Amino acid sequence: MTTHHPIYRGRFAPTPSGPLHLGSLLTAVASYLQARRALGTWNLRLDDLDQQRCSKVHAATIMRQLEQHGLEWDGDVYWQTQHIEMYEAGFSTLQRRTEGYACVCSRARLNTESLEGVDGPIYRGSCRKSTATHYDGAWRIRIQPGQLTLNDPWQGLIRRDLSDDVGDFIVRRADGQIAYQLACVLDEAALGITEVVRGADLIGSTMRQLYLWWHLSDQKAPEYRHIPVLLGADGNKLSKQNHAKSIDQTSPSFNLHQCLELLGQTPPRMLLDATPDELLDWAVANWQPLAIPRLTQLAQAA
Ligand SMILES: [Zn+2]
Numbered sequence: 572m573t574t575h576h577p578i579y580r581g582r583f584a585p586t587p588s589g590p591l592h593l594g595s596l597l598t599a600v601a602s603y604l605q606a607r608r609a610l611g612t613w614n615l616r617l618d619d620l621d622q623q624r625c626s627k628v629h630a631a632t633i634m635r636q637l638e639q640h641g642l643e644w645d646g647d648v649y650w651q652t653q654h655i656e657m658y659e660a661g662f663s664t665l666q667r668r669t670e671g672y673a674c675v676c677s678r679a680r681l682n683t684e685s686l687e688g689v690d691g692p693i694y695r696g697s698c699r700k701s702t703a704t705h706y707d708g709a710w711r712i713r714i715q716p717g718q719l720t721l722n723d724p725w726q727g728l729i730r731r732d733l734s735d736d737v738g739d740f741i742v743r744r745a746d747g748q749i750a751y752q753l754a755c756v757l758d759e760a761a762l763g764i765t766e767v768v769r770g771a772d773l774i775g776s777t778m779r780q781l782y783l784w785w786h787l788s789d790q791k792a793p794e795y796r797h798i799p800v801l802l803g804a805d806g807n808k809l810s811k812q813n814h815a816k817s818i819d820q821t822s823p824s825f826n827l828h829q830c831l832e833l834l835g836q837t838p839p840r841m842l843l844d845a846t847p848d849e850l851l852d853w854a855v856a857n858w859q860p861l862a863i864p865r866l867t868q869l870a871q872a873a
Pocket residue numbers: 673674675676696697698
């Protein structure tokens with residue numbers, strides 16, 4: 572009897588609004604190792620929809636940083652801005668199924684009416700009765716009550732009832748741009764992604780995306796795993812918004828060492844002077860995914 576190995580397709584999807592910091596490199600390394608260990612492909616997607624924040628310069632920097640760390644992706648880079656038509660089509664499908672409605676709430680109204688939930692403000696459904704069909708602004712999906720569960724091998728069982736915890740969420744923004752949650756689902760489907768490895772700060776996004784999968788696509792949703800989010804010395808998440816510093820491009824092996832240790836891996840001392848390729852070869856061969864700390868946040872060692 573032959574065993575059928577499903578083809579693994581993973582991805583790394585940074586936003587090119589700045590260079591990679593150690594937290595984003597950590598996600599890159601974890602997703603890369605998952606993919607390579609499974610003899611699968613590792614795809615690079617650049618989430619460049621927000622053209623106010625994104626630039627080709629940052630995109631080029633990210634690609635160079637990945638190459639310097641030996642993190643070679645498969646196939647062509649996938650740019651979100653090259654798939655706008657697909658997003659529009661996906662949005663139309665959602666609209667046709669009348670699972671959404673136009674939201675005309677001002678930011679001020681949202682601020683005063685929304686309650687703070689586990690994943691941000693909870694929309695109170697003020698526009699649920701709206702029947703506008705020819706409206707170019709914000710559009711929300713109507714959430715049916717019910718428990719969503721995700722069994723994450725690294726975070727355990729995650730539960731959300733989106734109708735209570737999140738409310739009807741945005742699938743198209745007020746400025747007409749397709750929302751991240753919807754674009755992301757359509758991208759994973761287009762690329763045939765089988766597993767998403769991302770930071771635990773995106774657990775809320777994952778649950779929304781699972782909801783969209785079940786309402787939008789006949790394809791099986793990918794598996795989702797979340798690694799702990801790296802905190803800076805000030806206790807805040809490393810992010811471009813709070814100006815986390817770029818990884819030091821002169822010491823890729825040291826950076827990889829740090830990432831492996833943060834992921835609970837134990838590279839031997841003899842690899843201290845190894846090249847990035849040698850380190851990654853070791854890491855693929857010795858990858859222990861269950862050694863990843865089962866935490867949502869992780870302090871960076873001083
Ligand atoms: Zn509204």
